[in-house]
Amino acid sequence: MADQPMIYARGLVKRFGKFTAVDGIDLEVAPGEAFGFLGPNGAGKSSTMRMIGCVSTPTSGELRILGMDAVRDGPRIRARLGVCPQLDNLDPDLTVRENLVTYARYFGLSRAESRRRADELLEFVQLAERAGGKVEPLSGGMKRRLTIARAMVNDPDLVLLDEPTTGLDPQARHLLWERLFRLKQRGVTLVLTTHYMDEAEQLCDRLVVMDGGRIVAEGSPRSLIETYSTAEVVELRFPGMPESGARHAAALEGVGKRVDPLPDRVLVYVDDGDAALGEIQRRGLEPSSVLVRRSTLEDVFLHLTGRTLVD
């Protein structure tokens, strides 16, 4: 049981009519891992998560969650999952604490146990002082934290988070990441979807990059960057872009390992940013702005698909 994967999928497919949203994916998530699905809108991340959460039936393929069959054992699996959906579905008529207590009661906890569990979780997500207030006035970040607390009510083995920080401001995102990191430290297996490369880099031990319903790459953030990108990226903006982009990209050929013209900038993939800047100067190119940065998962995605993660 200890070595059994939390999630095991082989040839997993989800079709909606003739449309294939998830196109034969293989997955294994180990206990205690923080695992991510990174991809743009429409990549098939949510469709996969809904099958893992046993609220959507696979069209074909094998899917085992916590060692059980996702189709046959749905109710038993769901009882041991924590689910944080993309849209918060908190009850606006209840107080913050009552949202958790009501949920805990579904899982068979007594009223006293439910209140104790709710207070402990509100402490954990730093909402204790809002316990008696209504949900409505909470900020977006607070509502997300409350949704995460609710997902933890049944002390789940596996927590599924669908785009946990979409729509939140940077401060709220960082606070949420910090709390999720604590959960990970407690040994909870986290599975999340995101189209934010920084979120995937911060939280995930391992991830799959999804595009068009398929897995296009898999590994740790670091190994993906090492495999599919270079150590550094030089970002150059030129006057007259986007029209002048192709011309400037051609003039940059050979400066690094790869040149990618985007509408608003040209990316040059290099091992050594300083050496590349020297070469750019020698070639007499005159960008209006220059930035040297380290490679990210966004660069990996661009390399694999020719597109950016977020439009």
Ligand SMILES: Nc1ncnc2c1ncn2[C@@H]1O[C@H](COP(=O)(O)OP(=O)(O)OP(=O)(O)O)[C@@H](O)[C@H]1O
């Ligand atoms: N119930 C449905 N009926 C028909 N098509 C669907 C349904 N659910 C999802 N799709 C389609 O399947 C594709 C994958 O959707 P999915 O929500 O899994 O993508 P995603 O990667 O999670 O993107 P997002 O970030 O927008 O949630 C999309 O083209 C979507 O329109």
